[in-house]
Amino acid sequence: MDQAATSSSSSSSSSSPRRYTHEEYKETADWLLAHTEQRPKVAIICGSGLGSLADLLEDKTVFPYKDIPRFPTSTVPGHAGQLVFGKLQGRECVCMQGRFHFYEGYDIQTVTFPVRVFFLLGVETLIVTNAAGGLNDAYNEGDIMLIKDHINLPGFAGQNPLCGQNDERFGVRFPCMSDAYDRELRALARQTAEEQGCGGFLQEGVYCMVAGPSYETIAECRLLRTLGADTVGMSTVPEVLVARHCGLRVLGLSLITNMTVTDYDSNQKANHEEVLQTTRNRTQDLERFVSNLIAKI
Ligand SMILES: O=P(O)(O)O[C@H]1O[C@H](CO)[C@@H](O)[C@H]1O
Numbered sequence: 108m109d110q111a112a113t114s115s116s117s118s119s120s121s122s123s124p125r126r127y128t129h130e131e132y133k134e135t136a137d138w139l140l141a142h143t144e145q146r147p148k149v150a151i152i153c154g155s156g157l158g159s160l161a162d163l164l165e166d167k168t169v170f171p172y173k174d175i176p177r178f179p180t181s182t183v184p185g186h187a188g189q190l191v192f193g194k195l196q197g198r199e200c201v202c203m204q205g206r207f208h209f210y211e212g213y214d215i216q217t218v219t220f221p222v223r224v225f226f227l228l229g230v231e232t233l234i235v236t237n238a239a240g241g242l243n244d245a246y247n248e249g250d251i252m253l254i255k256d257h258i259n260l261p262g263f264a265g266q267n268p269l270c271g272q273n274d275e276r277f278g279v280r281f282p283c284m285s286d287a288y289d290r291e292l293r294a295l296a297r298q299t300a301e302e303q304g305c306g307g308f309l310q311e312g313v314y315c316m317v318a319g320p321s322y323e324t325i326a327e328c329r330l331l332r333t334l335g336a337d338t339v340g341m342s343t344v345p346e347v348l349v350a351r352h353c354g355l356r357v358l359g360l361s362l363i364t365n366m367t368v369t370d371y372d373s374n375q376k377a378n379h380e381e382v383l384q385t386t387r388n389r390t391q392d393l394e395r396f397v398s399n400l401i402a403k404i
């Protein structure tokens with residue numbers, strides 16, 4: 108294989124935006140493996156206000172991000188900033204209590220850094236959760252949406268974490284994304300939601316990523332709806348791209364924390380406090396749903 112396709116050198120140039128080498132991801136993974144005996148097969152990324160999922164883990168080992176070599180830090184309210192290893196329903200899991208967003212000023216490779224570390228830890232399944240605005244008017248605040256597909260708007264503008272030199276040790280140059288959100292896992296999630304009394308507020312649809320941090324204008328919400336999006340948020344898609352590139356199975360969940368404003372006569376205004384309040388209202392349902400789902404994966 109030629110050097111351009113597989114380079115592990117740490118040098119980078121303006122035409123090569125990949126920030127981390129395979130060795131750098133591996134150093135972080137090896138550091139974690141040396142500091143915990145847990146060998147998780149499932150990783151969970153907690154969205155805004157959804158970090159309490161990590162509190163459910165038993166036999167926990169907790170690493171503040173600032174202590175992990177090369178890990179970025181969380182700057183957003185509702186994202187605690189620690190990596191938690193432990194058991195959920197007897198299954199070993201690793202949980203990001205706080206994610207990284209492009210709008211925090213991180214480049215898109217930094218946003219997704221933990222996902223390749225998870226891959227090198229031996230993780231096989233990634234569960235991504237997020238708080239999102241509802242665009243589909245059949246949805247209600249508090250609904251949980253299984254993500255069946257996404258629209259990568261920053262990607263349309265060149266912000267894709269897979270840009271730059273491709274390292275075949277992670278995956279192929281041109282990864283398929285038509286099967287990004289695992290069909291079997293979605294079926295399992297639907298069944299679990301019914302069993303756990305969450306079926307009445309379960310939706311399935313398309314998540315659109317915008318860069319943020321400003322919320323959408325009315326015209327933008329109308330546009331996104333026309334594009335086929337059911338929810339909108341500022342995360343998740345880069346993580347999913349990197350996870351699928353290296354062959355992880357992905358399940359995505361959006362909690363509809365607010366309905367977006369599409370009417371010029373409305374007095375509603377999107378705000379992060381409302382987002383966090385809705386997550387608090389749904390915490391118990393979500394925890395029950397996700398932990399019972401993990402037991403079946
Ligand atoms: O996607 P998560 O991290 O859940 O957070 C969502 O909520 C925040 C805005 O309220 C944004 O960060 C948006 O992406």
Ligand SMILES: Nc1nc2[nH]cnc2c(=O)[nH]1
Pocket residue numbers: 238239240241317319321322323339340341364365366367377382
């Ligand atoms: N972009 C965006 N992100 C969100 N996260 C939670 N709610 C929203 C929203 O309405 N818009």
